[in-house]
Amino acid sequence: MDKTAWFVVTLCVGLLGLNFWYQSEQQTTPAPAQPAAQTAPATPAAQTPAATTATTPVAQAAAPVVTRTPQIIATLTSRDAEGKPVARYNFQDLGGSVRSVDMLGKAINSTRPELAQDVSINGSASQGIGTLMFGLSNTQAPAYDQSPYQIIPDQTNDTQVAMWARVGDLIVRKIYSLKPLKVNRDGEEVTVDGNAYVLTLKVDIQNTSANTLAANNWGLYAGGMSQISKEEGNYYTYYVRLEDGDFEKENPGSFRPLIFGSDKERIYTTGCDNLTWGGTMNQYYSALVKPTEGSGNNAFYAAPVKYTLPVSGEQAEGVELGMGIPDFTLSPKTAEMQGGQKSLSFEIFTGPKLNLMLSDMTADFRMIDRIMDYGWLYLISYPMNWLINVFYGWFGNWGWAIVAMTIVVRLLIWPLYLKSYRSMKAMSSLQPEMQKLKEKYPDDQQKVSMEMMKLYRDRGISPMGGCLPMFLQIPIFFAFFYVLQTAAEFRGAPFLGWVTDLSQMDTVCTLTILGWDLPINILPVVMAISMIVQMAMTPQAGDPMQQRIMKFMPVVFFLFCYTYPSALALYWTTTNIISIIQTIIIRRMPMPEPKAPAQKKKGKKGFLERMMEAQQAALAEQQRQANMRNVTPKK
Numbered sequence: 004m005d006k007t008a009w010f011v012v013t014l015c016v017g018l019l020g021l022n023f024w025y026q027s028e029q030q031t032t033p034a035p036a037q038p039a040a041q042t043a044p045a046t047p048a049a050q051t052p053a054a055t056t057a058t059t060p061v062a063q064a065a066a067p068v069v070t071r072t073p074q075i076i077a078t079l080t081s082r083d084a085e086g087k088p089v090a091r092y093n094f095q096d097l098g099g100s101v102r103s104v105d106m107l108g109k110a111i112n113s114t115r116p117e118l119a120q121d122v123s124i125n126g127s128a129s130q131g132i133g134t135l136m137f138g139l140s141n142t143q144a145p146a147y148d149q150s151p152y153q154i155i156p157d158q159t160n161d162t163q164v165a166m167w168a169r170v171g172d173l174i175v176r177k178i179y180s181l182k183p184l185k186v187n188r189d190g191e192e193v194t195v196d197g198n199a200y201v202l203t204l205k206v207d208i209q210n211t212s213a214n215t216l217a218a219n220n221w222g223l224y225a226g227g228m229s230q231i232s233k234e235e236g237n238y239y240t241y242y243v244r245l246e247d248g249d250f251e252k253e254n255p256g257s258f259r260p261l262i263f264g265s266d267k268e269r270i271y272t273t274g275c276d277n278l279t280w281g282g283t284m285n286q287y288y289s290a291l292v293k294p295t296e297g298s299g300n301n302a303f304y305a306a307p308v309k310y311t312l313p314v315s316g317e318q319a320e321g322v323e324l325g326m327g328i329p330d331f332t333l334s335p336k337t338a339e340m341q342g343g344q345k346s347l348s349f350e351i352f353t354g355p356k357l358n359l360m361l362s363d364m365t366a367d368f369r370m371i372d373r374i375m376d377y378g379w380l381y382l383i384s385y386p387m388n389w390l391i392n393v394f395y396g397w398f399g400n401w402g403w404a405i406v407a408m409t410i411v412v413r414l415l416i417w418p419l420y421l422k423s424y425r426s427m428k429a430m431s432s433l434q435p436e437m438q439k440l441k442e443k444y445p446d447d448q449q450k451v452s453m454e455m456m457k458l459y460r461d462r463g464i465s466p467m468g469g470c471l472p473m474f475l476q477i478p479i480f481f482a483f484f485y486v487l488q489t490a491a492e493f494r495g496a497p498f499l500g501w502v503t504d505l506s507q508m509d510t511v512c513t514l515t516i517l518g519w520d521l522p523i524n525i526l527p528v529v530m531a532i533s534m535i536v537q538m539a540m541t542p543q544a545g546d547p548m549q550q551r552i553m554k555f556m557p558v559v560f561f562l563f564c565y566t567y568p569s570a571l572a573l574y575w576t577t578t579n580i581i582s583i584i585q586t587i588i589i590r591r592m593p594m595p596e597p598k599a600p601a602q603k604k605k606g607k608k609g610f611l612e613r614m615m616e617a618q619q620a621a622l623a624e625q626q627r628q629a630n631m632r633n634v635t636p637k638k
């Protein structure tokens with residue numbers, strides 16, 4: 004028990020320390036990044052000429068430099084199954100792309116003034132989503148299609164926007180369409196709510212010149228992103244991709260190696276294995292592009308960018324990404340036939356990170372739910388998120404949903420908690436006998452440990468029984484931590500009174516002390532008090548030093564929760580209160596008399612027997628070596 008308790012405490016402190024270090028590293032303000040090029044030069048140097056003189060790189064047909072401000076030429080509004088608007092797509096003329104996507108209704112869900120501004124995905128990126136990119140490379144910024152596109156009236160309506168432009172010797176047509184909510188799955192029509200945040204894009208490219216044109220190192224801009232406001236963590240800003248079935252993510256810090264190499268202004272990676280989709284995401288929203296087969300699945304381009312936050316005007320670091328397009332050639336136009344054509348198609352997701360919604364989309368948008376970024380705790384985080392959504396449907400309040408979910412979790416581990424309490428109670432009753440052993444063998448700690456193990460075995464006590472619930476609660480705690488940190492449901496969600504946003508601290512006021520602003524948060528204080536009460540009701544086991552360390556744990560968790568979202572303190576406070584109630588119930592239950600374990604069959608030994616044998620063997624070996632030293636003649 005002693006060694007186990009030390010291990011648990013060390014593990015907790017180590018995990019907390021690692022988390023603080025990681026977040027401090029992620030929030031360090033980097034050197035300004037080189038902004039991406041805004042306009043397309045006539046001939047990007049990165050384009051590779053064709054093998055024959057009859058073939059001309061498409062780069063020579065790139066649009067001329069345009070310096071004017073893009074104009075919004077069309078909008079589309081998507082609606083959910085109830086007919087309520089959820090997203091508004093704003094299309095610009097330059098590049099014929101999606102300038103921004105305004106989140107509407109439930110996708111904003113913010114009551115705090117500093118977060119109540121419109122959430123606009125890709126709102127301050129350098130280009131619009133869907134812009135063609137030319138000359139992708141690691142050596143210089145790409146060129147972007149800045150041609151002025153025009154609306155095609157007879158193909159534009161409430162569900163799609165069609166446009167065209169002449170890009171040098173090319174004619175480019177684009178059709179953006181809202182994806183239908185109802186889809187056919189296995190012969191049955193079902194509603195996919197996430198499709199309200201998906202656009203389909205078809206791009207048709209036609210050669211109008213008398214030369215064969217080669218399109219090399221092309222791409223499609225997939226969007227850029229940073230944090231929305233300074234109150235939300237920038238350490239969740241990533242460029243992401245699904246490559247060969249594995250979810251990969253990189254933050255802006257990946258452009259600045261800590262040890263080897265120099266800072267990078269961009270990354271262009273080719274030869275990717277089955278690049279299914281890619282894009283960017285922040286704490287609560289994401290912008291992804293999924294090419295269809297043949298439209299792009301082997302390369303991506305990423306670069307750091309600077310953003311200006313809408314409310315505060317502060318600078319924030321973000322990332323942008325482009326999906327590579329496989330090289331192709333277009334045959335020349337002749338008197339007998341039109342020039343060669345190439346068709347590309349994509350799906351564009353721009354919406355909130357709602358776990359259940361994303362999970363329902365995976366049949367058409369493979370593994371899109373991985374952007375929730377639960378990591379190896381996915382098997383715990385997903386059911387917790389599902390439970391919270393179920394309870395929200397009952398109560399209509401995310402705070403009460405968290406409380407209800409916590410009650411369910413505590414009920415599930417009730418048998419373990421009961422066993423743990425009784426084990427710790429029994430161990431606590433052995434403290435006088437353990438003290439006698441320490442006095443009997445003051446200089447032989449190994450002998451004391453062996454006698455303690457024998458004492459545990461004779462009384463039928465398992466030292467691990469008192470620690471198992473503690474081990475179990477650690478992954479549960481961090482699983483909920485990840486649910487909280489990436490769930491758009493909690494953004495701006497109120498609970499009770501002063502708790503107006505579960506995704507932020509429950510600050511009631513701010514004190515300025517020596518020029519330092521100290522937020523006064525209530526829930527972490529309640530959490531620490533409830534933890535102290537709960538620990539005071541728990542039987543004390545282990546030596547005095549271990550007991551003092553365990554009493555220090557409320558301070559550790561208080562500091563951990565103080566600057567994190569109030570939902571985390573609400574969860575841990577609820578856990579402590581339920582533990583107090585469970586402890587009161589257990590203390591009123593009769594304690595079973597300690598009994599020696601039943602005789603085990605020959606060849607099958609329990610944990611204590613194996614541990615005792617190992618210690619006895621170690622002690623015998625130590626004694627043997629000591630005897631050898633004693634009989635060795637001195638020179």
